[in-house]
Amino acid sequence: MNQIAAPVRAPLHEELTARIREMIFSGELVGGERVPEQKLCDRFGISRTPLREALKVLGNEGLLDLLPNRGARVAVLKPEDVDEIFPVMGALEALAGELACRRLTETEFAEIRALHYQMAVHHAKRELTPYFRLNQQIHEMILDAAANPTLANQMRSLSGRIRLARFRANMTQARWDQAMKEHEDMLAALEARDGARLADVLKRHLENKRLTVKQAIAEGVAERGGEPAVYD
Amino acid sequence: MNQIAAPVRAPLHEELTARIREMIFSGELVGGERVPEQKLCDRFGISRTPLREALKVLGNEGLLDLLPNRGARVAVLKPEDVDEIFPVMGALEALAGELACRRLTETEFAEIRALHYQMAVHHAKRELTPYFRLNQQIHEMILDAAANPTLANQMRSLSGRIRLARFRANMTQARWDQAMKEHEDMLAALEARDGARLADVLKRHLENKRLTVKQAIAEGVAERGGEPAVYD
DNA sequence: ATCTTGAAAAATGAATACAATTTGCTACGC
DNA sequence: GCGTAGCAAATTGTATTCATTTTTCAAGAT
Numbered sequence: 229m230n231q232i233a234a235p236v237r238a239p240l241h242e243e244l245t246a247r248i249r250e251m252i253f254s255g256e257l258v259g260g261e262r263v264p265e266q267k268l269c270d271r272f273g274i275s276r277t278p279l280r281e282a283l284k285v286l287g288n289e290g291l292l293d294l295l296p297n298r299g300a301r302v303a304v305l306k307p308e309d310v311d312e313i314f315p316v317m318g319a320l321e322a323l324a325g326e327l328a329c330r331r332l333t334e335t336e337f338a339e340i341r342a343l344h345y346q347m348a349v350h351h352a353k354r355e356l357t358p359y360f361r362l363n364q365q366i367h368e369m370i371l372d373a374a375a376n377p378t379l380a381n382q383m384r385s386l387s388g389r390i391r392l393a394r395f396r397a398n399m400t401q402a403r404w405d406q407a408m409k410e411h412e413d414m415l416a417a418l419e420a421r422d423g424a425r426l427a428d429v430l431k432r433h434l435e436n437k438r439l440t441v442k443q444a445i446a447e448g449v450a451e452r453g454g455e456p457a458v459y460d
Numbered sequence: 461m462n463q464i465a466a467p468v469r470a471p472l473h474e475e476l477t478a479r480i481r482e483m484i485f486s487g488e489l490v491g492g493e494r495v496p497e498q499k500l501c502d503r504f505g506i507s508r509t510p511l512r513e514a515l516k517v518l519g520n521e522g523l524l525d526l527l528p529n530r531g532a533r534v535a536v537l538k539p540e541d542v543d544e545i546f547p548v549m550g551a552l553e554a555l556a557g558e559l560a561c562r563r564l565t566e567t568e569f570a571e572i573r574a575l576h577y578q579m580a581v582h583h584a585k586r587e588l589t590p591y592f593r594l595n596q597q598i599h600e601m602i603l604d605a606a607a608n609p610t611l612a613n614q615m616r617s618l619s620g621r622i623r624l625a626r627f628r629a630n631m632t633q634a635r636w637d638q639a640m641k642e643h644e645d646m647l648a649a650l651e652a653r654d655g656a657r658l659a660d661v662l663k664r665h666l667e668n669k670r671l672t673v674k675q676a677i678a679e680g681v682a683e684r685g686g687e688p689a690v691y692d
Numbered sequence: 693a694t695c696t697t698g699a700a701a702a703a704t705g706a707a708t709a710c711a712a713t714t715t716g717c718t719a720c721g722c
Numbered sequence: 723g724c725g726t727a728g729c730a731a732a733t734t735g736t737a738t739t740c741a742t743t744t745t746t747c748a749a750g751a752t
Contacts, residue, residue, distance in 0.1 A: 239528050239705070241516060265733075275707040279510065280735090281516045284473060288517045290613075296471050297713050297734055312610040315555060323551040378544040378621075382614055389610075471735070497703075512705090529704060529743050608729045 238272055244282035247272070252291055252302055255394045259304040263292065290389050291346075305393040309441050318434035319385050320379060321367070322427035325414075327374035329354045329423035337418060340369050344415050351408045356396075363460050366411070390459075397459035403440060407460050410436070472506055476514035479504070484523055484534055487626045491536040495524065522621050524618070537625040542674050549618050550666035552611060553660035557605035557646075561655035569650060572601050576647050583640045588628075595692050598643070602650075622691075627676045629691040635672060639692050642668070 239241075248268070251257045263283065269276055287294040293301045332340075347362035371380055399407070410433045417426035441459050480500070483489045487488075501508055519526035525533045564572075571631065579594035603612055631639070642665045649658035673691050 241705090276734090277706055277708090281513055284513045284517050285520045288520055297732070298715095309610070312608050315559070315616060316552070316611050317610065319551045319555040320548070323547060327547070372607050376544050376547065378541070378618070382618075386610075386614075424583060473735090494703095508704090509736055509738090531704070533742095 240278035241281035241285070244274070245285050247283055248286060249289075249291060249388070251386070252286075253391050253394075257302045259302045259392060259394075261302055263300040263302065265299065268454065289385060289426065291392065303389075303392055305389065305445070307442055307445055309389065310393075310438060310445065313386050313389055314434055314438035314441070317390075318431045318438075320383050320386070321430040321434055323369075324371050324374040324376075324379060324383070325417075325426035325430045326423035327376060328370045328381075329418065329421045329426055331375055332373045332418065333376070336369065336373055340366055340418065341415060343369070344411060347411065348408065351404065356399075360460060363407075364416075365380055365412070390441065393441065393445050395459075396449060397440050397444050399440055399460070403436065404460075405435070406436060418423075472510035473513035473517075474517055476504065476506070476511055476516065477517050480514055480518060481523060481620070484518075485620070485623050485626075489534045491534045491624060491626075493534055495532040495534065497531065498597065521617060523624065535621075535624055537621065537677070539674055539677055541621065542625075542670060542677065545618050545621055546666055546670035546673070549622075550663045551614065552615050552618070553602075553662040553666055556603050556606040556608075556611060556615070557649075557662045558655035559608060559611075559656055560602045561650065561653045563607055564605045564650065564653070568601065570604055572598055572650065573647060575601070576643060579643065580640065588631075592692060595639075595643070598646075606677035608647075622673065625673065625677055627673075627691075629672050629676050630679060635668065636692075638668060639665070 248257070248263075257263060265276060265279060265283075269279055272279070283292060283294065283300045286292045287300060291303055293303050295301065317441055343362050343366050347366070350356075350359040350362065371383060374380075410429055413429045414426060414433070417423075417429055437459060444459065480489070480495075489495060497508060497511060497515075501511055504511070515524060515526065515532045518524045519532060523535055526533050527533065575594050575598050579591055579598070582591040582594065584587075603615060606612075640662055643663045646658060646665070649655075650662055669691060676691065
C-alpha cells in the first residue's frame with residue numbers, strides 16, 4: 229500500500245488559479261480591466277472550463293469582481309478597503325505574535341534576530357528593497373512560529389488583496405525610522421517572550437503600514453509593470 | 461441610465477454554492493461523505509458545469525475537500541481545527557468589539573441591551589434554544605456595528621467551518637453561567653464604550669466557546685439531521 | 693479461504709457545442 | 723451634430739460530449 233506521493237499533476241483549475249493570481253500580483257492583469265477569457269485559454273492552451281473554475285475561485289477570494297454576463301475584472305483596491313483590511317491584518321498579526329511568543333524556540337528566535345540586525349544595516353544604508361525583503365521574512369517567521377495554518381491562510385488572503393495595489397511605498401524618512409524602531413520593540417518583546425507586548429507593537433506597526441499604504445495610493449504611485457507591491 | 465437593480469437572476473453557480481453550503485450546514489450532506497455530482501445535477505435539474513464551479517468555490521472556502529480524480533468530500537472538523545479556528549475568531553471578535561465601541565450609537569446600544577436582558581431571562585429559565593438565538597443576534601449586532609465588511613466576511617468564513625461540526629452544545633451548568641456572566645461584562649464594557657475591555661472579554665468568551673465545542677466534539681454529540689449547530 | 697487480476701461500470705477532468713446576453717457599429721431620424 | 727434603433731459580432735452561461743481515472747466486482751490463482 230504505497231502512498232509515496234501522488235505522481236499525478238495538479239488539476240488544471242488549480243494551476244490556473246495560481247498562475248492567474250500571479251498575473252494579478254505581477255501587474256500583468258491590471259486592476260479594473262476585463263480578464264480576457266479566450267485570450268488566456270489560447271495562451272495556456274486549455275479550454276474555458278477549467279479557466280472559468282479558476283475565475284470563480286479568485287472571485288470568491290476577492291481578487292476578481294465577477295459581473296454576471298459581463299465577465300471578470302481585476303478588483304481594484306479602494307482607500308476604504310485599505311481602512312478595512314489593515315485593522316483585520318493588525319488583529320491577526322497580533323495573534324500571530326502572541327502565539328509565536330509561546331512556541332518560539334531559541335533557535336528560531338536567533339534566526340529572527342539575525343534577520344533583524346541585517347535589516348537594520350539596510351535601514352542605516354537606506355537600501356529599501358533588501359530592507360523590505362528582510363522585513364517580510366521576519367513577519368513570515370513569526371507567522372510560521374505561530375503554527376496556525378488557519379491564521380496563516382486568513383493572512384495570506386488579506387495580503388493578496390493588499391497586493392492589488394501595486395506600488396512601492398513612498399515612505400518618509402520619519403516613517404521609515406519609526407518602522408525600524410517598532411521592529412526593535414518587536415525583537416525585545418519576542419526576546420522577553422512577552423506576547424501581550426508584542427501584540428501591541430504589531431497592532432501599532434500595522435496601523436502605521438496602513439497610513440503608508442493609504443498615502444501611496446492617494447499619491448497614485450507607480451503601477452510600474454512587473455514590480456511587486458512592497459510596503460512597510 | 462437606470463441601474464435600479466439587476467432584473468437578471470443570479471448565475472447558476474452562485475445559487476448552487478449557496479444551496480450546497482446550506483446543505484452542508486443543515487447536515488443533508490454529511491461530513492466525510494462524497495458529494496454526489498450527478499445526483500445533485502439531477503436534483504437541481506442543471507448540468508455539471510455550474511455545479512462543479514460551485515464545488516471549486518466551496519473547496520476554496522474549506523467546506524469541501526477536493527480530491528483530484530476522486531471527487532469532493534464534505535470536510536470534517538477535527539479537534540485540532542477547533543484549536544486553530546477559535547483563537548482566530550477570538551482575535552476578530554475582539555477587533556469587532558473595539559470597532560463597535562467606537563461607532564455604536566445610543567439606539568444600537570439600547571437594542572443590544574434589550575436582547576441581552578431577554579437572553580438573561582432565557583438563561584434563568586434554562587431555555588437553551590432561544591438563549592442561543594439571542595446570543596447569536598447580539599454577536600451579529602456587534603459585528604454590524606463594527607461596520608467592516610472585510611472583517612465580517614472573515615468571520616463568516618470561520619463560522620462556516622465551525623458549523624461543519626453539527627452538534628448541540630452540551631454545556632455544563634457552570635459553563636453556561638460563566639458565559640452569561642461574560643455577557644454581562646460585555647454589556648458593561650459596551651456601555652462604557654471601553655473597547656480594550658470589551659476586546660478582552662470577547663477573547664476570553666471565545667476561549668470558553670472553544671472548550672465547549674471541543675468537549676462536544678470529543679463526546680461525539682449529536683449529528684442529528686436537520687438541527688443547526690449551536691454553541692456558546 | 694484469501695488474495696490477485698482484469699475487465700466493466702461509474703465518476704471525474706477537460707473540451708466542445710449550443711444558447712443567451714452584451715457590446716460594437718452602422719444607418720437613420722430629428 | 724447628436725442621439726437612437728437595430729443588427730452583427732463577440733462574450734458569457736450552460737449543456738453536452740469525449741477522454742481519463744477510479745471504483746466495483748467477479749473469476750481465477752495460490
